[in-house]
Amino acid sequence: MKVALIADVHANLPALEAVMKHAWGKGCEAFWNAGDSVGYGAFPEEVVTLLRRHAVNVVGNYDRKVLDVKKKGGFRKQAGMPExxxxxxxxxxxxxxxxxRWLRSLPEQLRMEVEGKKVLLLHASPLSPKEHLSKETPLSRFEALAEAADADLVVCGHSHRPFTLRAKGTVFVNPGSVGRPDDEDARASYATVFLRKGVFRLCHYRVEYDVERAADEARRRGLPEPFAQMLLRGTDLGSVLAEDEPPCGSERTTRASAGELLDSARKLAEVCGAEEGHARQVERLALELFDLLRPVHGLGEPERLWLQCASILHDIGWIEGGSGHHKTSQRLIQDSPLLEGFSSRERRIIGAIARYHRGSLPRESHFHYQAICEKDRFTIRELASLLRLADGMDSSHGAIVREIGLRLEGSRLLLECRVSSPAFCERESAEKKKDLFELTFGRELKIEWIQA
Known part of the structure; x- marks a missing residue:
């Protein structure tokens, strides 16, 4: 009997399909899956469907974390990276x-007897669902695990590193990760075992697959760019973030100058056919609000630049139609190759600011918002509230607001708008769009309209 050993698919359908095709070509009759079938990839439902049909499965620690998301009707906050x-x-x-329900039904360990050999299928180690086993694990530890396993063959995953090792008569095999390798080899990893009459033979394989499809689908479905980069580079999330981004809340570290970044933003806006007059008016008003409110928000030049870029780009989503254009704008900001010089973190921040210029307010159930650290999320709320208000102050696209002023009256802020005409649309829209501002800054905002 020849069996394909797989693990850590992590919802990567193109990789799983390629491995299955390769394994069938090698004469495999069955698949044993060591868990972590979902998490990170863009195809959780499709992967589960395929594994239910073709594999013997156990549950992994990431599968458990996915299933444990909902607590008392809400999303559970997980420790560690927001991604x-x-x-x-x-x-x-x-x-x-x-x-x-199917994932919940899976066991943590599964014992089988095949061709006279005792097999133990599990995710991590016989003694812990979270223990990482690798070639660097001391032999003494494997010997202790061999005694606990009471098996001839232990099939495990979790570490994403392929290896085969014998200890006290027990063979441990990790086939590596099908869907999220982290050894800087982007190819899918799996192994085969041939069992006959009490003898088995193991082989490891790396398989090319359409990694671009997997990465592009992650982007298309709104997953963070680092998820796509993990697949393309064959590395883990921490390594991608360490290479691409400064720590949360730190200063901008991109090599491009502010002028170059603004030129890049204007180029993308032009390509997308954004209305230049409206964008420039919103940009002017948003920056004036930012400058007038410096004593309140305490933000600096990097944040001002993010607001400026978001103002330039907030309506580029109209290239795909008006419905949901704010969400399209966010996606284009995060993914477009024309937007050069920005880090992944900056793209996420600017995209989120643009996304909230209209529609619902930021909330943690928005997946893109979850992927941003808490400090950056608060900055997004502050800047998006200014963009949202500025957009409302030019709802007619007529550049009616000529000048603004701001003063403190007790516990509330008074915003004076000097306009060239009655500004009926702007009055109504600005009143609606001051909602995020008042929630974020905790102050009532009164808007006065003065026709010159």
Whole structure:
């Protein structure tokens, strides 16, 4: 009997399909899956469907974290990187209830007897669902695990590193990761075992697959760019973030100058056919609000630049139509190759600011918002509130607001808008769009309209 050993698919359908095709070509009759079937990738439902049909499965620690997302009717806050929290929450929301029930039904360990050999299938180690085993693990530890396993063959995953090792008569094999390798080799990893009459033979394989499809689908479905980069580079999330981004809340570290970044933003706006007059008016008003409110928000030049770029780009989503154009703007800002010089973190921040210029307010159930650290999320709320208000102050696209002023009256702020005409549209829209400002800054905002 020849069996394909797989692990850590992480919702990567193109990789799983390529591995299955390769394994069938090698004469495999069955698949044993060591868990972590979902999380990070863009295809959780499709992967579960395929594994249910073709594999013997156990549950992994990431599968458990996905299933444990909902606590008392809300999303659970996960410790660690916000990107990981987003991965769990997004996977949960994109699995059917039937698939969730199936994942919950899977055992942590599965014992089988095949061709006279005792086999133990599990995710991490015989003694812990979270222990990372690799070639660097001391032999003494493997010997202790061999005694606990009471098996001839232990099939595990979790570490994403392929290896085969013998200890006290037990063979441990990790086939590596099908869907999210982290050894700087982007190819899918799996192994085969041939069992006959009490003898088995193991082979490891790396398989080319359409990694661009997997990465592009992650982007298309709104997952953070680092998730796509993990696949393209064959590395883990921490390594991608360390290479691409400064720590949360730190200063901008891109090499491009502010002028170059603004030129890049204007180029993308032009290509997308954004209305230049409206964009320039919103940009002017947003920056004037930022400058007038410096004593209140205490933000600096990097944040001002993010607001300026978001103002330039906030309506580029109209290239795909008006419905949901704010969400399209966000996606284009995050993904467009024409927007050069920005880090992944800056793209996420600017995209989120643009996304909230209209529609619903920021909330943690928005997956893209979850993927941003808490300090940056608060900055986004502050800057988006200014863009939202500035957009409302030019709702007719007529550049009616000529001058603005701001003063403190007790516990409230008074915004004076000098206009060239009655500004009926602007009055109504600005009143509606001051909602995020008042929530974020905790002050009532009164707007006075003065016709010159």
């Amino acid at each position: 990981k929290q987003m991965a769990f929450n997004w996977a949960y929301e994109n699995l059917s209830e039937e698939s969730r």
